[in-house]
Amino acid sequence: MRRTKAEAEETRQNILCAAERVFFEKGVANATMEEVASAAGVTRGAIYWHFANKTDLFLELYNAVKIPQEDMVARDIETDQCEDILGDIERVASDWLDVMSVDEQRQRVFAILLRCDYAGDLSPVLERQQEVDEHHTKILTTAFGRALNRGQMDRRWTPEAATNLLKWTMQGLCSEWLLFGRRFDLPVEGKKGLRQLFSSFQPAEGR
Amino acid sequence: MRRTKAEAEETRQNILCAAERVFFEKGVANATMEEVASAAGVTRGAIYWHFANKTDLFLELYNAVKIPQEDMVARDIETDQCEDILGDIERVASDWLDVMSVDEQRQRVFAILLRCDYAGDLSPVLERQQEVDEHHTKILTTAFGRALNRGQMDRRWTPEAATNLLKWTMQGLCSEWLLFGRRFDLPVEGKKGLRQLFSSFQPAEGR
DNA sequence: AAATTAACATACGAGTTTGTTTGTATAATT
DNA sequence: AATTATACAAACAAACTCGTATGTTAATTT
Numbered sequence: 476m477r478r479t480k481a482e483a484e485e486t487r488q489n490i491l492c493a494a495e496r497v498f499f500e501k502g503v504a505n506a507t508m509e510e511v512a513s514a515a516g517v518t519r520g521a522i523y524w525h526f527a528n529k530t531d532l533f534l535e536l537y538n539a540v541k542i543p544q545e546d547m548v549a550r551d552i553e554t555d556q557c558e559d560i561l562g563d564i565e566r567v568a569s570d571w572l573d574v575m576s577v578d579e580q581r582q583r584v585f586a587i588l589l590r591c592d593y594a595g596d597l598s599p600v601l602e603r604q605q606e607v608d609e610h611h612t613k614i615l616t617t618a619f620g621r622a623l624n625r626g627q628m629d630r631r632w633t634p635e636a637a638t639n640l641l642k643w644t645m646q647g648l649c650s651e652w653l654l655f656g657r658r659f660d661l662p663v664e665g666k667k668g669l670r671q672l673f674s675s676f677q678p679a680e681g682r
Numbered sequence: 683m684r685r686t687k688a689e690a691e692e693t694r695q696n697i698l699c700a701a702e703r704v705f706f707e708k709g710v711a712n713a714t715m716e717e718v719a720s721a722a723g724v725t726r727g728a729i730y731w732h733f734a735n736k737t738d739l740f741l742e743l744y745n746a747v748k749i750p751q752e753d754m755v756a757r758d759i760e761t762d763q764c765e766d767i768l769g770d771i772e773r774v775a776s777d778w779l780d781v782m783s784v785d786e787q788r789q790r791v792f793a794i795l796l797r798c799d800y801a802g803d804l805s806p807v808l809e810r811q812q813e814v815d816e817h818h819t820k821i822l823t824t825a826f827g828r829a830l831n832r833g834q835m836d837r838r839w840t841p842e843a844a845t846n847l848l849k850w851t852m853q854g855l856c857s858e859w860l861l862f863g864r865r866f867d868l869p870v871e872g873k874k875g876l877r878q879l880f881s882s883f884q885p886a887e888g889r
Numbered sequence: 890a891a892a893t894t895a896a897c898a899t900a901c902g903a904g905t906t907t908g909t910t911t912g913t914a915t916a917a918t919t
Numbered sequence: 920a921a922t923t924a925t926a927c928a929a930a931c932a933a934a935c936t937c938g939t940a941t942g943t944t945a946a947t948t949t
Contacts, residue, residue: 479916483926502799504711507906520928523908591711591748593799605862636878644847650857651850655812664846673845675882680840686946689895714936728900731937 491539492645494532495508499583502535503591516600530596537600540584560622564615565673568645572665575649586653612638622676629678637676648659696721698746699737706790710740710798739804744807747791747812758882767829770878771822775852779872782856793860819845826864836885843881851879 478486484557492504493515512519526532526606557563575581594600619634628637648668685693701723706714715736719726733739764770782788800808826841835844855875859868 477928480925486926500831501801502711503837504709505799506803509906515727518928519907522925523928528908536865590797590799592712592799594708595712601862608862620915631881632845632878636874640851640875640878643852644850645854646857647852648846650853651815655769655808667843668847668850669837671847672882673723674838674920675879687895693896715938716936725898726937728896731897732897735938796907 486515486517486521489575490517490522490525490532491536494536495583495587497578497590498536498587503529503542503587503597506650509578521679524641531599536584536604537588540631541573541603560618560625560627561673561676564641565669568641568669569662569666571645573670576661585649589650589653608642610654611641616640626678628676632676640672644668669671693722693724693728697724697732697739698727698743701792702794703789705740705794705798707742710736710794710804710849740798740804740813741807743791744795744810747788748810763839767825767832768832768880768883771825771829771848775848775876776869776873778852779855779876783868787876789860789864792856796857798862815849819849822848833885835883839883851875 494506494511497511497514501510502507506529507520508519511532512522514666520572522532526535557626588600588604591597599665615636615638619628620630620638621633622628623630623634648661648665652659698878701713701718704718704721707713708717713736715726715729718739721730722728729739733742759771782792795807795811795882798804798807822845823841826835826839829835830837830841855868855872859866
């Protein structure tokens, strides 16, 4: 049985991949280790060799995708020397929708995170989510603030209000799409909404 | 033991109330019937007398609050003879935030619905949610359409886009508030966002 | 007053799921 | 080449949970 280290890492990845699918289909709480094991083509013994328990498996799954999710959003906006700040923010949001619509792994993990129950063992995951959320909020708020200072934004908006509306829109958009079974075209409908929202951000003379 | 019908109905309500609290704290999947029973001050036998199983208990809990939720939103908007349609929609949304912020039962049920896992037994709940959602969408779309026809709304908006943005905003707003532990003032921050959004809906000459 | 039935409590059996332990074959080490 | 550690599979024991079955008491009916 004892395979090489590369093969062991491969089964580990298989387990993570299978856990992602099973957790997505049955929910974290309702999924059993046996189901994950058979989905990965191994026995529970293999899972317990690589992971301590179901909570640990879920946390590792979360860690595997959380990093790319974070820098994805932060990218591009933080640079200070762009001339069209609002355009950049809208573009990043639109890109996010494009990525989301094709990356099935991200869809599954996001849906799992939306539906999972953070009470008890999984509370650290929620805390981590909140940290990421606060980070994004700060970045967006300062970006909108710069847009306001440079006269690129309608003065009736505040950085906080714009940040909130954008965040809530994206959150609601993704939630409805993922929870309700992706019944509409996420990039098309989402970009329409973003376009309308950002056109209302723009200064009055430009409208 | 055999109590009167009124007392029996009281224990039934106690069970529903306890289930609401336990499901909220531990999640539907992780909650056990024993926990619900002891929280209600009865044994599991009482629960199985009033409800078939955990799924049935959850469905009854859902039915107990779904009706007020539905007519709450539909009210006021459907009447055709109002002069300020956008104002009415915004008012209904604001009222909803007010109700939501003080009604702890609604908060718990909504949070349970957000976090529960609809795969398997609970899929009828999801279907019911979708029906309600579609109904709201229709009402809002026709209302925004009327506002557009009467020149009360900026012509660059479409009824669908406005409906989507409003729905997504409300959904994202409530999700963040409920899932992240109500860390901000829902009516205050929410109404700020709504105000900005609806001010962007209004016709250009009015801005 | 006797019988019945509603509203539970208690006890029981059975099925799951979990975590651990033991076995084992193979790669790595010495 | 012998030993050891690794990467699992298989078996096992324990706990948990569910649904049901049975018991019990008080209200209701006859």
